[in-house]
Amino acid sequence: MKSITKHINRLYLDPNNYRFIDKPEYKKVPDRLMTIPSVQKRTRFLLTGKKNEYIQDLIASFKENGFLRLNQIQVRELPDDKFMVSEGNRRIATLKYLYEEWKEKGADIGKLTEASFKSVPAVLHSGESLIVMGLDHITGKRKWSPLSQAQFIDDLINEHQMIEDEICAALGISKTALRRARRSISLINRYKQGDYGDQFTSSMYSIFEEIIKRTEIKKWLNWNDVEMRPENLSNEERIFSWISKDENIEWNEAGEEISREIKEPIITKSAEIRELSKYISEPAAIDRMEAGQSITEGFVFSDAVGKSKFLSSLDNLKNNISTVFNFSEYMESEHFEDIKNLKAKIEKLLPQEDHHISPQTGLAPLFQENLSTRLSEITIRRYRKLQRLQIRHLNRINIFAGKNNSGKTSLLEAVYLLSQLNDINALIELERHRGKFGEMFHSRWLARNVNETLRISGKTGDAEVSVSFVPRQTTAQIDKSGYISSIVAEADIDGTALKSRAHLFSNKEPEIFYQKSSLLCHAALTSPYRYNEGLLRKAHAVAVRERSVDDIIRFIRETVDPSLNRIEMVNIEGENRFYVHTDTFDYSFDMTKYGEGVQRVFEIALLMSYCRNGILCIDEFESAIHKSLLVDFSRFVHQLSEHFNVQVFLTTHSKECIDAFIENQYKNEDITAFALRETAEGTVESKYVKGKRLEKLIEIINVDIRG
Numbered sequence: 211m212k213s214i215t216k217h218i219n220r221l222y223l224d225p226n227n228y229r230f231i232d233k234p235e236y237k238k239v240p241d242r243l244m245t246i247p248s249v250q251k252r253t254r255f256l257l258t259g260k261k262n263e264y265i266q267d268l269i270a271s272f273k274e275n276g277f278l279r280l281n282q283i284q285v286r287e288l289p290d291d292k293f294m295v296s297e298g299n300r301r302i303a304t305l306k307y308l309y310e311e312w313k314e315k316g317a318d319i320g321k322l323t324e325a326s327f328k329s330v331p332a333v334l335h336s337g338e339s340l341i342v343m344g345l346d347h348i349t350g351k352r353k354w355s356p357l358s359q360a361q362f363i364d365d366l367i368n369e370h371q372m373i374e375d376e377i378c379a380a381l382g383i384s385k386t387a388l389r390r391a392r393r394s395i396s397l398i399n400r401y402k403q404g405d406y407g408d409q410f411t412s413s414m415y416s417i418f419e420e421i422i423k424r425t426e427i428k429k430w431l432n433w434n435d436v437e438m439r440p441e442n443l444s445n446e447e448r449i450f451s452w453i454s455k456d457e458n459i460e461w462n463e464a465g466e467e468i469s470r471e472i473k474e475p476i477i478t479k480s481a482e483i484r485e486l487s488k489y490i491s492e493p494a495a496i497d498r499m500e501a502g503q504s505i506t507e508g509f510v511f512s513d514a515v516g517k518s519k520f521l522s523s524l525d526n527l528k529n530n531i532s533t534v535f536n537f538s539e540y541m542e543s544e545h546f547e548d549i550k551n552l553k554a555k556i557e558k559l560l561p562q563e564d565h566h567i568s569p570q571t572g573l574a575p576l577f578q579e580n581l582s583t584r585l586s587e588i589t590i591r592r593y594r595k596l597q598r599l600q601i602r603h604l605n606r607i608n609i610f611a612g613k614n615n616s617g618k619t620s621l622l623e624a625v626y627l628l629s630q631l632n633d634i635n636a637l638i639e640l641e642r643h644r645g646k647f648g649e650m651f652h653s654r655w656l657a658r659n660v661n662e663t664l665r666i667s668g669k670t671g672d673a674e675v676s677v678s679f680v681p682r683q684t685t686a687q688i689d690k691s692g693y694i695s696s697i698v699a700e701a702d703i704d705g706t707a708l709k710s711r712a713h714l715f716s717n718k719e720p721e722i723f724y725q726k727s728s729l730l731c732h733a734a735l736t737s738p739y740r741y742n743e744g745l746l747r748k749a750h751a752v753a754v755r756e757r758s759v760d761d762i763i764r765f766i767r768e769t770v771d772p773s774l775n776r777i778e779m780v781n782i783e784g785e786n787r788f789y790v791h792t793d794t795f796d797y798s799f800d801m802t803k804y805g806e807g808v809q810r811v812f813e814i815a816l817l818m819s820y821c822r823n824g825i826l827c828i829d830e831f832e833s834a835i836h837k838s839l840l841v842d843f844s845r846f847v848h849q850l851s852e853h854f855n856v857q858v859f860l861t862t863h864s865k866e867c868i869d870a871f872i873e874n875q876y877k878n879e880d881i882t883a884f885a886l887r888e889t890a891e892g893t894v895e896s897k898y899v900k901g902k903r904l905e906k907l908i909e910i911i912n913v914d915i916r917g
Contacts, residue, residue, distance in 0.1 A: 213332070216330055218302070218330055221295055222295065231355070232358065236256075244288075245292055264300075265307070269307070277305065283298035284297035284298060286335035297346075348381055357415040360392070398414075414453065427449070427483070427490050453476075476500070498754045586602070587600070587669050588666065589666070595620055599895070601621075601884060606880040607851065608857070611868060616886045619829050621886070622829055623640050626734075638712070641659060653694055653719075654716060656697070660681050662681065675702065682697070686713075696711055708725075710722065743786060753815075753820070766811060778798075789801065809834070810833060840869075844867070852877075883899050
């Protein structure tokens with residue numbers, strides 16, 4: 211390296227200093243413009259700050275100690291006896307400031323002298339000096355940011371024609387790290403050239419680096435390592451959109467803007483890229499992530515993630531069982547019950563001889579797009595208070611009104627059981643909710659409540675459908691320890707028989723066996739007194755896939771809270787929760803803190819899309835919903851039921867609820883209202899009014915159909 215001394219005015223600050231790459235205002239300057247005054251002024255501002263706040267330490271040091279030669283000033287030669295500073299720009303900027311202060315204002319410059327400005331020591335730039343710079347700022351103590359380091363490495367190859375092995379040996383870095391840096395810079399440059407380029411900040415470097423690190427994502431991008439670019443340009447644009455803000459603007463026919471929506475990036479952290487890589491090859495999971503604007507949405511919907519969790523849990527189970535065996539000498543009698551319960555649960559995972567465990571195999575759901583296939587009537591025998599109740603003239607929207615304890619909820623449960631046919635789990639889950647049981651179900655409760663045959667039948671189109679639950683004592687060869695009784699579920703769809711059975715025990719969960727199983731249709735039962743996290747998770751997945759979540763959010767925004775931005779499902783310590791984002795707050799919060807009315811609206815609307823071509827049973831429809839919202843919400847539910855071809859059964863003891871469905875003036879012919887009342891003999895009977903007649907009676911006579 212050749213040593214030289216030059217006047218401070220012959221030394222020019224480098225506008226392409228690697229320190230500047232992190233700054234939003236940085237723009238690469240071509241060589242021919244580097245020395246012009248405006249560029250030098252801007253470069254000096256970046257180095258010193260508006261009020262020299264970035265160089266106060268150097269100003270004090272130079273005045274106190276003079277210009278010490280602790281670190282070399284490295285320069286490269288330009289035409290006309292000019293020199294561009296490669297290393298030491300901050301010190302030269304400080305020296306220029308002090309020179310101007312001394313020359314123009316006669317300011318005190320401490321131990322500096324005129325010679326300090328006339329003969330500034332430097333060394334001419336060479337390949338060796340580049341390496342020294344790299345050692346100082348990449349592997350040394352004065353490290354640049356990761357983005358600056360990567361850009362420097364890329365420049366060594368592209369601008370200084372150094373080869374990979376030479377760089378790795380000189381800087382002490384691996385070839386893997388070198389190539390990762392180059393790939394990251396290449397992808398960043400492509401991003402900057404695209405539609406979202408103005409959004410790039412240095413903090414995003416880790417995201418691009420993580421994209422390049424993930425083999426699954428590189429494969430999805432069809433990455434070409436020779437040309438350092440993706441060949442799948444569609445996927446490249448897609449992933450760029452996930453890390454960027456987007457703006458949707460709606461215009462009217464006159465070309466005027468009527469709405470503007472800013473969508474925040476789906477991905478803001480490198481850790482989210484790692485999560486994305488787990489399901490990047492699953493189109494359904496990716497679609498859900500995009501629709502829900504959340505990495506977690508795709509994660510929940512991913513088959514690969516689910517399988518991975520299962521296998522991981524299975525490995526943990528095997529390891530834990532081995533540990534229990536190894537330390538079994540510490541087992542005491544109080545642990546026997548826990549082990550028996552675990553054994554019972556594990557046995558449920560295994561298929562039994564000549565039986566199927568899955569309740570959703572076999573026949574496809576009976577309901578199709580044809581609206582005539584919905585239930586037209588239902589008969590219930592011996593289900594709770596409903597000893598013999600026949601209801602005809604069922605419609606798309608069926609409202610059941612009545613006083614408390616008139617059998618409204620039991621009727622909804624019966625409709626739901628009919629839709630699930632011989633899936634005996636449906637009966638168990640209803641009883642679990644009724645008895646408010648936790649994880650361990652008390653089978654004696656079920657045995658007491660199903661102590662005689664209950665039967666539910668109905669008609670759908672030209673087909674007849676029925677299901678019976680019959681209590682019995684089994685003759686099968688089973689372990690009778692703790693055995694109470696059995697329940698046999700027998701379903702029939704227009705002559706096709708389906709059968710299953712459950713053995714009830716006092717010391718473990720029921721054992722369930724299927725010979726053949728099917729569903730009448732997709733169905734759900736929702737109540738303000740029940741929270742079914744598993745059902746809502748599945749319903750949310752369907753709503754995201756069907757892209758109906760946006761309609762739900764729009765309805766809430768228009769009728770309840772204009773500040774609502776989005777609602778997303780997030781996983782917090784293994785539990786899925788709905789979190790709300792609004793324009794009012796700069797943070798999200800759990801939906802349970804947002805108001806019961808919005809929760810109820812969101813839940814019912816989600817379940818509507820989940821029950822496409824099926825049945826939705828809604829207990830106490832008006833619960834938590836303000837009466838001022840009932841008309842709009844009833845219309846929204848009616849429209850959703852039509853859009854998704856869902857037959858709705860709902861209960862109420864509020865006349866305002868019935869009024870709302872009529873007052874919304876949306877296809878009143880689709881509505882039938884039933885009054886349930888208890889007779890003197892203790893049985894339940896119903897009467898019905900429908901369509902125009904219902905509208906006329908309510909408007910003119912103000913009939914209270916609640917009985």
